[in-house]
Amino acid sequence: MELPDPVRQRLGNFSRSVFSDSNRTGPEYTEGPDDEMVSSLALQMSLYFNTYFFPLWWVSSVMMLHIKYPILPDYYKFIVVTIIILVTLIEVIRLYLGYMGNLQEKVPELAGFWLLSLLLQLPLILFLLFNEGLKSLPMEKAIHIIFTLFLTFQVVAAFLALKRMVNQLATRFHLQDFDRLSANRGDARRMRSCIEEI
Amino acid sequence: MGRVSGLVPSRFLTLLAHLVIVITLFWSRDSNIQACLPLTFTPEEYEKQDVQLVAALSVTLGLFAVELAGFFSGVSMFNSTQSLIWCAQAIGAHCSASVALSFFIFERWECTTYWYIFVFCSALPAVTEMALFVTVFGLKKKPL
DSSP, X not given: OOOOHHHHHHHHHHHHHHHSOTTOSSOSSOXXXXXXXXXXXXHHHHHHHHHHHHHHHHHHHHHHHHHHGGGSOHHHHHHHHHHHHHHHHHHHHHHHHHHHHHHTTOHHHHHHHHHIIIIIIHHHHHHHHHOGGGOOOHHHHHHHHHHHHHHHHHHHHHHHHHHHHHHXXXXXXXXXXXXXXXXXXXXXXXXXXXXXXX | OTTHHHHHHHHHHHHHHHXXXXXXXHHSOHHHHHHTSOSSOOHHHHHHHHHHHHXXXXXXXXXXXXXXXXXXXXXXXXXXXXXXXXXXXXXXHHHHHHHHHHHXXXXXXXXXXXHHHHIIIIIHHHHHHHHHHIIIIISXXXXX
């Protein structure tokens, strides 16, 4: 199952503008051969453990909500239920995109994962953690803190992995140019030798 | 390796459960402190017991940091059947700690009981983790 094409294109353009070292003419350090792996081990480990942590987070959140539901004001009831549903849906998509993007070194998926983590999950979880009127219980504070730590680590690790991936793609693209040039030069030399013969 | 694939998530989950309860205890230690004071107590006595319990919890968090460092860096993971003993004792220790601490909170045990739980279920895995660190990095031996 892949991202739809227009979404992939937009995410690809976004990645190229944000993550590539466009103020340099050459790569920053002599990079290895361009078939070097750029999947990030730290990111993969944190995704793996996040997948196991998420059911624990969900069960604890729902139980704590069940306990404090009678004493929450009406508007907060609606808000907390909506947030938990949203976080669940986004988390499933986010983890899937993270796995796809990191293991298969696909830049649009990983960029989607990065954006979802930074712009959607982090604010929602920080809201659940720090809002005073939500009457958060100690256990909720504990699991939200751990979730926030996971998200922060993933945002940083995904940023570094994306930078490396985009720069490797750019290097590969430039090297492709050289291959094409040398192929053309080979044709031109052949044409010149034919003309000289004539 | 087939057996290892079930061990890593279970070790992580028990570690996490223990960690969650310890962090929860930071905010809900009030009833436990009142359980180990006489019926009428002064604020100074409360402060004294409070400081002791907070110190115990903080030391537990420090030992958690050591154990998490060992877990995520992988020193205690890649080896033979004898590593199952290390893993099993870690899993057992954290599992029993989670259960014991849940009782600690619900049944409002007195705060001095925490030290017993601490010795068997936090200090022991941390010590074995540090021993593994020393074995791998200090003596340059493959662990077991």
